[in-house]
Every structure is written in C-alpha cells, then in structure tokens.
Amino acid sequence: MKVALALAMALPAVHVAHAQPAYDSGSYFYGRCTDVDKAYFNGFSTPIFGRTKQEALDTCFENFGTSVQAMSWNRIEGTFTCYFTDEQYNSFLEAGIPFLWFDNPGGEIVYGSSVNGGSEEGVITCYAFRLASTCSARVLAAVDTTFAAKYPKPAVEKAIESIRSAGFAAIKLPFNKDVKFGILELKRTSINWRVRLGSPAANVPGDLVEKFLDIDVGAGNRAYGTKFPPLFRGVADKLASADKPSFMLLFSDGHLLKPSNVDNYIALKAEMLNRLGATAPRIICIRIVEEENTPFLDAVCDSSYSVSQFPNADDYYDSRYNSEYDENRALANALVQEICP
Structure with a gap:
C-alpha cells in the first residue's frame, strides 16, 4: 500500500499545492509577522469558517495568487490573515478588498505558545514561507x-x-x-x-x-x-x-x-x-x-x-x-x- 494514508494526519496536504508552500513550510517568529527586512507585513484578514490551516493558506493563494508572502492564524478571533509585499498590498487596496475580507495593516502580533503562562489560549502563529533564505x-x-x-x-x-x-x-x-x-x-x-x-x-x-x-x-x-x-x-x-x-x-x-x-x-x-x-x-x-x-x-x-x-x-x-x-x-x-x- 502507499504510505499516503499513514502520513495524512502528519504532513500537510501539500499535494494540491505543488510549488505553493504548505502552511508550516516556513519560519515562525515571535513579535509580529515580518518580512526579510524585519518590517511588519500588511495584509487582509477573513474569518476561518471551519477551515484548516492548509485550507486557509490555499484560500490566500486562490484569492491573491503568488503575491502571498506569509499567513497568520488567530484562534482567538477566529480569523486568518494573508500578507503581501508593500507594493502588492497597495495595489490590492486600490483595486478593492474582496467581499468578507478586511484590511489588517501591520498584521497580527504573534504570541506563540508561551502566552498566558504557556497555555494554549491566545496562540497566534505566523507562517512566513517566502522569506529570503541565506542557507546554502x-x-x-x-x-x-x-x-x-x-x-x-x-x-x-x-x-x-x-x-x-x-x-x-x-x-x-x-x-x-x-x-x-x-x-x-x-x-x-x-x-x-x-x-x-x-x-x-x-x-x-x-x-x-x-x-x-x-x-x-x-x-x-x-x-x-x-x-x-x-x-x-x-x-x-x-x-x-x-x-x-x-x-x-x-x-x-x-x-x-x-x-x-x-x-x-x-x-x-x-x-x-x-x-x-x-x-x-x-x-x-x-x-x-x-x-x-x-x-x-x-x-x-x-x-x-x-x-x-x-x-x-x-x-x-x-x-x-x-x-x-x-x-x-x-x-x-x-x-x-x-x-x-
């Protein structure tokens, strides 16, 4: 048998994405979701509506294409945010934000797993998968x-x-x-x-x-x-x-x-x-x-x-x-x- 079923619970459903990253394929940051120059990302947010994290990322790409630079996930608010370069962000603002999306300049504050004394409550995570890497x-x-x-x-x-x-x-x-x-x-x-x-x-x-x-x-x-x-x-x-x-x-x-x-x-x-x-x-x-x-x-x-x-x-x-x-x-x-x- 193929190992796919055995791994399905463990690895993100990236088979639909190909070159599109999986939600946890990039780096995690405390503070805010930042770009390669440590500047805050700007983005648009929308309700989770029962999506998984991978489905949320897929939704980012479906709506905004390869302009997506990162995604954050806010369980408290029940929202996720798609982030872009400043140029693309301003372009999307001029064109008009899609229905059920709202502007989120500066992005989410990413608390990580240490908030509230290490409890799960308040966890906000950032997946910044397009940051420039110096790895060779x-x-x-x-x-x-x-x-x-x-x-x-x-x-x-x-x-x-x-x-x-x-x-x-x-x-x-x-x-x-x-x-x-x-x-x-x-x-x-x-x-x-x-x-x-x-x-x-x-x-x-x-x-x-x-x-x-x-x-x-x-x-x-x-x-x-x-x-x-x-x-x-x-x-x-x-x-x-x-x-x-x-x-x-x-x-x-x-x-x-x-x-x-x-x-x-x-x-x-x-x-x-x-x-x-x-x-x-x-x-x-x-x-x-x-x-x-x-x-x-x-x-x-x-x-x-x-x-x-x-x-x-x-x-x-x-x-x-x-x-x-x-x-x-x-x-x-x-x-x-x-x-x-």
Whole structure:
C-alpha cells in the first residue's frame, strides 16, 4: 500500500499545492509577522469558517495568487490573515478588498505558545514561507525502509516513522535557489533515487512531500539488512560539492544484519573522508525508535538525533492541530538549525 494514508494526519496536504508552500513550510517568529527586512507585513484578514490551516493558506493563494508572502492564524478571533509585499498590498487596496475580507495593516502580533503562562489560549502563529533564505546546502535524505521484525506490522511502523521524519525535515528546510534536497530510499538489496539533487522537485517542498507519499509500505518492509555501503561510495560522491556544504540525513534504526560488520563501515567512512576531503558530506543520523546510537551509527554519524529527545515538545504550533507530531516538528527544527545555522 502507499504510505499516503499513514502520513495524512502528519504532513500537510501539500499535494494540491505543488510549488505553493504548505502552511508550516516556513519560519515562525515571535513579535509580529515580518518580512526579510524585519518590517511588519500588511495584509487582509477573513474569518476561518471551519477551515484548516492548509485550507486557509490555499484560500490566500486562490484569492491573491503568488503575491502571498506569509499567513497568520488567530484562534482567538477566529480569523486568518494573508500578507503581501508593500507594493502588492497597495495595489490590492486600490483595486478593492474582496467581499468578507478586511484590511489588517501591520498584521497580527504573534504570541506563540508561551502566552498566558504557556497555555494554549491566545496562540497566534505566523507562517512566513517566502522569506529570503541565506542557507546554502545540498541535502540528501537517505531513508531506511527495511527493518528486522518477526511480523510485518512493526517493520511497516518503523518505515512509516522513517518516511515521516524525513518528510518533516523537507518541509522545514528554508528553501531558495541554493538549497537542494534529494530523497534516496534504502532497501534490503537496492537503493532507489526518489528525487535526484538535480531534478526540479529537489527545490520545491510540496513536490518533495509528494515523493515521500509515493513510497510503498507493506510486507516488504520486513527484511534483514539494508543496503548501506553505496552511501559511502557513489552516493556520497554525488552529494559532495566544493561550492556548498553537503549533508546526508540517514533515517534508520541503525541495525546491521551482521553487527560484526561495523568495522567495515568504519573503513568505508574513513575511505570516503580520504577520497572527498573537505567536500565530503556531513552525516547526520536520525534514529528511528531507538533512544541511543547503535555501534553502526556511532561509527558513521557525525551527529545524531531522535524524536525521543523532544518528549514534551509543543513546538511553535497550535497544539490542538496534529499535536502528536510536535516531536517530529521539533526534530526537524533541530536538523535545520544544524544545516542552516
């Protein structure tokens, strides 16, 4: 079966948007919803009328096209606001504000999750997805989808967690023309390039998430062993760049078919570093389920993370909406901070 149903509650419905961002694909700010020069955005607001955040963002684009620079969500007032550049804002004012929309100069004050002593009341969030990013990176999500288990279900659950964690990382990365994100599926005896770094999808968060949703899950996820060696040879060579830093995000439980083979991977990592030198990708490992590194992960990872590091994350989001995935969002934030400091 496709993983889409399993991920539907976790990842925004970006498949309808393509190049249009998902509501949480950008940066969050305390204070006000501001542009790249830290100036307040101006925008138009309208009642939520039962919309989800993604539907609200889609409504912004349906009414105002690609002029939309950001969106804020005000649960207290039951409204959301679409923001534009000053030039577009003034142009829309001259043309006339659409029915059921009202002018909101200066935008919402964004309180975040700390208002009222940390309670949920009063949360106003800003999703500023078109801010200019200074990040420059080549990033590859190497997604382990085969896991040793007595029955298929636990293996499928691990595969879904691996795919989901990678999907959140793709959504959170601050994309611009200097950021590319590839997807490599790791199986028992093969690797599958879902998105190559040179493809158009490598720069579009919505298209990237679609590729994650296309990954099959089922009985085939139950397998002993994963094809890791190519990561340190051909794959690392494709990822390496003299122009910008490169990062390999390895989403895995870190278990080898033969644990004694860890010495082979120590050698493979050393050979990769000797061969590629300063252009070698930094390997960041994201542990699936396990709270501590396995010997394999200790051998190959330059840094490592796990959702278990964020047990009480309420992130920056309305925790009544998909709150069970706040740990995934917090983990993705940590990855982005390491890639784009």
